[in-house]
Amino acid sequence: MTKIEELDLQAQRIVRQAGKNAYEKMDNGYQVDTKTNYTDLVTTIDRENEQFINQQLRKIDPNSRILSEEGFGDKRILDLTGHIWIVDPIDGTMNFVKQHNNFAVMLALYIDGIPTLGYIVDVVNNHLYHGRHGEGVFKDDQQLTPPANLGLRESLLAMNRTLTLGDNPLLKRVAKEAMGLRMYGSAGIEMIGVLTGQLGGYISNLKPWDLAAGRMLAEELGLVVKSIDGSSINVLSSNLVLVATSQVSRDIRQIIN
């Protein structure tokens, strides 16, 4: 077994365990705080889960660096050399708190900037979406086939609230032209939608931990992951990202360019 294969197996175990932790505690036994405003939530489970994941990663890959949402990772990661693990201990915290559904645990490994391992746990439905660079994408044990290359008018599109209600008339046209518009409130759940063909595209402002795993898995399936203006992604910063079939991506660029 190669080193990467071994890390892959251990990372699968870690994220499944983190999903189980969140599932067991979601009905009670945690505290909710707000961060920047009343829509920006964090719970003690986000923090516990991040500490758990990071501790485990330090054990299995001691020389790596960790970029994680709640601040228990390494500070000021400014370059992509070596192993960088990117951690979202609960993606869709508002859904976790309000719905007890539609949230995810996400993890990715980038090696010298190359998206190499990716994991999204759909916690409530108990599915792990995972992939290794060049080796395909799996839902649990079952390999996913790349989604059909449909266009915007044949596809459901997910877009976040800020963009949908915002003042950009071109994005509004994109949202109107899609066959239908969806909004689930979790980048992980929306990424799974695109990976499985339930959505033809997803447009959102994404932080590194929202993007890293989904990008790895989407690119592995031949999907397009780009800044909305067509430029390439910097996974260390916030990006306005489109994840889509290549036809949806072309249709959208025709509207916004």
Place this chain on the structure above:
Amino acid sequence: MTKIEELDLQAQRIVRQAGKNAYEKMDNGYQVDTKTNYTDLVTTIDRENEQFINQQLRKIDPNSRILSEEGFGDKRILDLTGHIWIVDPIDGTMNFVKQHNNFAVMLALYIDGIPTLGYIVDVVNNHLYHGRHGEGVFKDDQQLTPPANLGLRESLLAMNRTLTLGDNPLLKRVAKEAMGLRMYGSAGIEMIGVLTGQLGGYISNLKPWDLAAGRMLAEELGLVVKSIDGSSINVLSSNLVLVATSQVSRDIRQIIN
């Protein structure tokens, strides 16, 4: 057993069977047509399911009238006297076709205008939400407790695409002020969200078959079901409807009045 209790049991059997029909055929074995435009879909399963439900209703309640989406019911129902069954054979047809998820079968009985029986089948998760006037609302065998009476800023709100992208600045303010915005593309799934407290409110343009069952169940739980302007609902016509906790309803009326 009263006549209504008997109709209730038989209606539960009918909608569960209709859900099973849709589930078994959703991967293949149907044809998709468009109705008014490329976003307005109907499949042979919608039609088969409606014929099945209506035939069964004719057997168990021969003197009733049936109002149903795909045209196999009674024509020109202009008053609410007697028994009126309202049928949505597949709610969220676009999700049925594109996602194989997030669609519902819905049925309601109104007697002399009073919402008396209501059913929403969450097909893929295999749950039946059902209720009888004065007897509470159940998810399968488990009685639902009324959702906590939270306000708009503590609640997720669902709103459909047309309203979210539309030109009404007050509805936009409502959508911005909610804790979060969601869009699932099925009135049935969105109604379930409000019934279970996963959503604090739902605003949409609803036809009789989109509204009838959810309205019955929501009112039974003490939720508010009103036209967005506060006027009462006419279940025989299209309505711009708000289904919400009473506090969300008050918060929204404060914004739009």
